[in-house]
Amino acid sequence: MVPSSHRRVPRAAWFGSAGPDSDVVISTRCRIARNLENHVFPHRADPADLASSAMLCRQAIAGVEPNAVVLERDRLSDDAFRSLVIGRYVTFRWIASDQPGTVHVDPAGRWSVMVHEEDHLRIQAVAGGFAPEAAMEPAQRMAERIGRHLRLAHRPELGYLTASLSNAGTGLRLSFLLHVPALAQDKSYVETLMAAEQMGCSVRGAFGEGTRGTGAVIQMSNRHGYGPGARNAVDRAIAATRYVVEREREARGALLARQTGLEDLQAACEGARSVLLTSEPPPEDVFRCVSVLRLGMALGATKGDVVRTGEWMALAGVTLWAGRHGGRISERFERVRSLAKIRMGLHD
Amino acid sequence: MYCLPCLQLRAGPGLQRVIAFYERLAVPAGSPSGPRAVGQDLEICPKCGMTRIEATESGMMGCSGCYDAFAASVIALLDAMYRS
Numbered sequence: 001m002v003p004s005s006h007r008r009v010p011r012a013a014w015f016g017s018a019g020p021d022s023d024v025v026i027s028t029r030c031r032i033a034r035n036l037e038n039h040v041f042p043h044r045a046d047p048a049d050l051a052s053s054a055m056l057c058r059q060a061i062a063g064v065e066p067n068a069v070v071l072e073r074d075r076l077s078d079d080a081f082r083s084l085v086i087g088r089y090v091t092f093r094w095i096a097s098d099q100p101g102t103v104h105v106d107p108a109g110r111w112s113v114m115v116h117e118e119d120h121l122r123i124q125a126v127a128g129g130f131a132p133e134a135a136m137e138p139a140q141r142m143a144e145r146i147g148r149h150l151r152l153a154h155r156p157e158l159g160y161l162t163a164s165l166s167n168a169g170t171g172l173r174l175s176f177l178l179h180v181p182a183l184a185q186d187k188s189y190v191e192t193l194m195a196a197e198q199m200g201c202s203v204r205g206a207f208g209e210g211t212r213g214t215g216a217v218i219q220m221s222n223r224h225g226y227g228p229g230a231r232n233a234v235d236r237a238i239a240a241t242r243y244v245v246e247r248e249r250e251a252r253g254a255l256l257a258r259q260t261g262l263e264d265l266q267a268a269c270e271g272a273r274s275v276l277l278t279s280e281p282p283p284e285d286v287f288r289c290v291s292v293l294r295l296g297m298a299l300g301a302t303k304g305d306v307v308r309t310g311e312w313m314a315l316a317g318v319t320l321w322a323g324r325h326g327g328r329i330s331e332r333f334e335r336v337r338s339l340a341k342i343r344m345g346l347h348d
Numbered sequence: 349m350y351c352l353p354c355l356q357l358r359a360g361p362g363l364q365r366v367i368a369f370y371e372r373l374a375v376p377a378g379s380p381s382g383p384r385a386v387g388q389d390l391e392i393c394p395k396c397g398m399t400r401i402e403a404t405e406s407g408m409m410g411c412s413g414c415y416d417a418f419a420a421s422v423i424a425l426l427d428a429m430y431r432s
Contacts, residue, residue: 037412038412041396041411044396153412158423164408165422165426166429168422169426224429226429
């Protein structure tokens with residue numbers, strides 16, 4: 001059986017999209033969880049249940065989007081596997097599962113549908129920068145169209161039923177990937193994130209740094225999808241994200257206002273280029289170097305387009321995560337050279 | 349600080365045992381049965397076999413039938429999450 005090549009994975013639209021506030025916000029993702037009525041959820045299902053639910057989901061998606069690229073989880077080459085993760089078409093949970101599953105990808109790279117992630121269906125769309133509408137509109141439209149072909153698990157008093165109670169209700173999670181290297185070094189960092197959480201937002205490290213987001217990349221999302229507050233939860237997440245974006249900009253301003261702030265950043269960017277182009281750094285250092293370069297590009301301290309660094313951040317972050325995860329996933333990431341792709345971008 | 353229902357949803361297996369211990373402590377000595385969910389919840393989902401304790405402690409439901417079988421517990425947990 002020939003594994004699916006990465007050439008079949010469409011290039012993610014958000015890689016080249018200069019969305020609003022892309023100096024700080026790398027991307028915006030909307031994901032919607034749905035399950036089939038009368039089918040056990042994937043984590044409890046036996047092989048017969050899984051085969052049956054997979055077939056129904058696949059037929060429904062194919063009926064709605066016959067041109068979608070369909071990839072099977074157990075037939076992915078290492079590079080296709082990496083391309084799916086970097087493009088945010090699939091989640092870490094989806095790739096870590098050994099159950100039968102598929103992902104259906106928009107040929108234009110705007111959305112994807114995972115079959116058998118935590119739920120039977122995870123429909124998601126990603127847009128570059130701070131773009132809630134651009135992420136929500138395609139995901140919601142897709143969920144609605146797929147829903148017309150399936151009997152979904154839903155109760156009037158609860159909303160959509162999901163494997164995890166924390167997703168029940170709308171099943172919708174809007175999340176923002178933020179690059180906050182200046183704020184992360186500021187003494188107000190923890191206080192700022194706590195304030196964002198008090199505004200009704202969940203904050204965590206994007207690549208497994210823990211619940212408090214100790215790294216330079218954090219993910220912020222709405223906390224609730226259930227009850228009368230669900231409608232406002234998305235608005236609160238948007239407001240909290242705007243708040244953190246402004247704090248990061250203030251911290252960047254303070255950095256540049258230092259006597260040698262710009263020179264220090266320029267020197268760091270030169271050092272980062274040198275490390276990436278002339279050595280074989282471990283994943284932690286690749287991540288640090290790309291982070292500095294992205295900051296330098298955003299502030300005009302070094303040449304380059306900050307939008308392109310979103311893909312590099314994803315490459316570096318996912319490679320870092322895979323190394324920490326260990327096992328088979330780590331091995332698969334070692335076999336593909338993420339650094340080579342970043343180097344090609346630096347030479348352009 | 350999380351309330352117990354919220355903590356249950358976020359806790360790993362070790363912490364869940366700790367929470368279960370505190371819940372048991374909260375039941376007066378000599379009480380004929382352990383802590384029960386409010387309402388008329390079943391102890392086991394008839395569709396997938398998941399137990400009410402397993403579902404409420406992990407925050408993971410086995411199927412849509414669990415939402416019906418453990419309806420009172422589910423509503424209590426969701427309300428607690430929403431309030432936090």
